[in-house]
Structure formats: C-alpha cells, structure tokens
Amino acid sequence: MAGWLLSLLILAEPAGAETINWAGGAGQTNWFVAANWSPAQVPGTNDDVVISGGVSTQVCLTNAVTVQSLTLSGRTLRFNAWTNYLVAANVVVDSGALITHGSNTDTSAPWQENAGIFIRCTNLTINSGGQINADYVGFCGYTN
Numbered sequence: 001m002a003g004w005l006l007s008l009l010i011l012a013e014p015a016g017a018e019t020i021n022w023a024g025g026a027g028q029t030n031w032f033v034a035a036n037w038s039p040a041q042v043p044g045t046n047d048d049v050v051i052s053g054g055v056s057t058q059v060c061l062t063n064a065v066t067v068q069s070l071t072l073s074g075r076t077l078r079f080n081a082w083t084n085y086l087v088a089a090n091v092v093v094d095s096g097a098l099i100t101h102g103s104n105t106d107t108s109a110p111w112q113e114n115a116g117i118f119i120r121c122t123n124l125t126i127n128s129g130g131q132i133n134a135d136y137v138g139f140c141g142y143t144n
Contacts, residue, residue, distance in 0.1 A: 017047060018048070020037050020047045020049050021037065021038045022036065022037060022038075022050065022051040022052070025037075025038070029058050029060045029078075031043075031062065032063060045066050049069065051070070051072045052094075053075075057075055058078055061077065061084045062080050063081075063083070064084060065085075065087070066088070067087075067088050069088050070086065070091045071092045072092065072097040074094070076100060078099075078100055079099075079115055079116065081102075081115055085119070086119045091119060091121045091125070093127065093130035095128060098130075099131070100134060101115040101134060102115045116134070117134055
C-alpha cells in the first residue's frame with residue numbers, strides 16, 4: 001500500500017516543472033531567447049520564473065506567455081505589444097521591480113493603443129517598493 005501511495009504522489013507532480021532564472025546571457029532583453037535563461041530554455045507552462053539578476057535590467061515580452069509563477073525583483077518586465085499577456089498562478093513584484101509597457105511608436109492620428117499590461121493570475125502580490133506603472137506610455141495623443 002505504501003508503494004502505491006508514493007507512486008500516486010509522483011504522478012501528481014507536473015512533468016518538467018523547473019525554476020528558470022533570468023540570466024540575460026544572450027546580450028539582449030527578449031523573453032523568448034533560450035540563452036537569456038538559466039538553464040538555457042524558454043520558460044514553459046509549469047515553470048517557476050525568477051527575474052532578479054542577469055546582465056540586463058529589463059526583460060521584454062514580445063508575445064503571450066504562460067508560466068506557473070513569476071517573481072520579479074529589482075528588474076523591469078516590459079510588455080511590448082498590444083497582444084502580449086502573462087498568465088501565471090502567482091505573480092510577485094518585489095522591491096525595485098517594475099511592470100510596465102513600451103512607449104508608443106505609432107505617431108499617426110487619431111489616438112491608437114500600442115501596448116498594454118495584461119496579467120491573468122490567481123494571486124498578485126506587490127511588495128513595498130514594487131510597482132505596476134502604465135503612466136504616459138503605450139499611447140499617443142492627437143492634437144490638431
């Protein structure tokens with residue numbers, strides 16, 4: 001009976017779940033470049049993501065992403081397009097961390113959205129010194 005219970009517990013663990021740390025090793029800021037992560041793989045659905053170190057101080061989302069959890073500390077996570085979103089059970093924004101979106105590059109009139117911050121999570125924790133900020137970016141005004 002004890003062997004059967006142990007087997008059941010092993011099967012309950014998500015396959016391939018790992019803690020993936022930002023390293024910025026590719027020398028640029030793109031989330032979807034495996035060389036930017038340690039171990040060298042783009043985080044997947046069951047992974048716990050930690051962005052707290054690495055060469056670059058900013059990580060850019062250029063597409064939608066789903067992970068198990070995200071902990072951001074002392075770095076910036078930037079959503080760079082209107083179609084970007086983050087899905088995670090748990091999101092923690094620690095001291096010195098910022099979630100924002102890219103400045104508008106579309107200067108044509110009339111006003112057009114260029115980027116937004118979309119996070120779907122079960123638990124969102126913003127600790128002292130952490131922030132989500134969309135002030136004055138991601139849109140353009142129109143004047144005659």
